Amino acid sequence: xxxxxxxxxxxxxxxxxxxxxxxxxxxxxxxxxxxxxxxxxxxxxxxxxxxxxxxxxxxxxxxxxxxxxxxxxxxxxxxxxxxxxxxxxxxxxxxxxxxxxxxxxxxxxxxxxxxxxxxxxxxxxxxxxxxxxxxxxxxxxxxxxxxxxxxxxxxxxxxxxxxxxxxxxxxxxxxxxxxxxxxxxxxxxxxxxxxxxxxxxxxxxxxxxxxxxxxxxxxxxxxxxxxxxxxxxxxxxxxxxxxxxxxxxxxxxxxxxxxxxxxxxxxxxxxxxxx
Numbered sequence: 473x474x475x476x477x478x479x480x481x482x483x484x485x486x487x488x489x490x491x492x493x494x495x496x497x498x499x500x501x502x503x504x505x506x507x508x509x510x511x512x513x514x515x516x517x518x519x520x521x522x523x524x525x526x527x528x529x530x531x532x533x534x535x536x537x538x539x540x541x542x543x544x545x546x547x548x549x550x551x552x553x554x555x556x557x558x559x560x561x562x563x564x565x566x567x568x569x570x571x572x573x574x575x576x577x578x579x580x581x582x583x584x585x586x587x588x589x590x591x592x593x594x595x596x597x598x599x600x601x602x603x604x605x606x607x608x609x610x611x612x613x614x615x616x617x618x619x620x621x622x623x624x625x626x627x628x629x630x631x632x633x634x635x636x637x638x639x640x641x642x643x644x645x646x647x648x649x650x651x652x653x654x655x656x657x658x659x660x661x662x663x664x665x666x667x668x669x670x671x672x673x674x675x676x677x678x679x680x681x682x683x684x685x686x687x688x689x690x691x692x693x694x695x696x697x698x699x700x701x702x703x704x705x706x707x708x709x710x711x712x713x714x715x716x717x718x719x720x721x722x723x724x725x726x727x728x729x730x731x732x733x734x735x736x737x738x739x740x741x742x743x744x745x746x747x
Contacts, residue, residue: 480570480598481623481646484521485681485704490737492697493521495683497574497708500525501551502542503715505559507722511711512563514726518733520569524601524706525560527553527575538709541716553579553588560595570598572625572646577605585613589620599623599646607639614643625649630666634673641678647704648674652686668700675701694736707736 485493496515498508515523526539528546553575560571573592580588580602592600600622605613607626617624623646628637630651641648650671667684674682683704684697697705711729718725 479623479646481522481572481625482681484570485647485683488519488521488704490519490521492694492702493681493683493704494519494733494737495522495524495572495685495704495706496520496711496733497524497526497706499539499542499546499708499712500527500556500559501546501549502528502712503545503719503722504549505551505555507715507725509559509563510722510726511729512567514730516567516569518730521704522570522572522598523567524572524574524708525556525597526708527556527573527579529576529579531576531578536709538712538716542712553583557591557595560597564596567596571596572599572601572623573597574601574603577602585616589616589622592622593620597622599625601625601627601649603627607636607643610643618645623647627651628670628674630670632670634677637670637673638677641674641680644678644680647681647683648678649706650674650682650684650702652684652688671700671702689736691736691738 488494494515498511498515500508502508512523526543528543528551530543530547591597600617602610602613610624610626614624624644625646625648626640626644627649628640628651632640650667652667671682681703683706684702685706685708687709688694688697688705688707689710694705710732714728714732715725718728
């Protein structure tokens with residue numbers, strides 16, 4: 473409980489002016505580093521409670537085609553974990569909200585865990601998500617993060633049973649990332665019918681906030697997450713799709729993203745959870 477009490481991420485979600493808290497995603501280096509930098513400032517201005525920072529990777533198994541395309545372009549631009557840390561160093565004095573690094577395990581192993589943690593602390597990164605690290609192998613890493621006051625955020629899927637949820641909650645901090653549906657990331661129409669039940673299973677064993685991700689993209693989604701009681705909404709593909717659509721005009725792309733955020737939080741209460 474001590475980690476929960478001091479978590480910058482948990483506190484920022486609790487203090488959010490948006491309901492559920494707005495947690496957007498930036499793919500580092502997509503379409504280039506300068507645009508990524510502008511996105512950080514835009515998301516902060518638009519009321520983000522935290523921002524996920526995606527590290528491009530050649531085999532993003534949890535990601536759908538939209539994020540895969542962004543990751544491929546970022547890699548072609550020469551973006552690495554090292555260059556991402558350099559960017560985060562340039563903006564760290566301006567960021568008043570927590571940043572969360574989203575990286576597959578391989579780039580971290582190549583970088584070295586001790587160097588990784590050192591950079592996280594130097595760049596004032598509040599948390600880490602490693603989507604391909606199973607809970608059965610995460611104990612030592614979770615302890616390393618906890619000892620350095622860095623939140624370790626793990627994913628719960630709609631198919632997770634109660635014992636697995638307990639195991640994940642035991643080593644998680646910041647928030648619990650509830651995956652909306654089975655499969656990969658991407659814009660979708662409907663979420664799993666068991667989403668509400670899994671949310672309540674998490675809440676029965678944890679006081680951590682819960683954020684839902686993988687496909688949150690509509691005002692109806694936001695409205696129903698609010699109705700369920702979910703504290704946070706993670707959004708990625710919907711913004712990357714807009715950026716790709718308006719890639720011919722960077723200023724217009726930023727404007728469209730900002731407008732879309734406002735529209736997302738005009739939330740009719742329409743049931744989107746279907747069997």
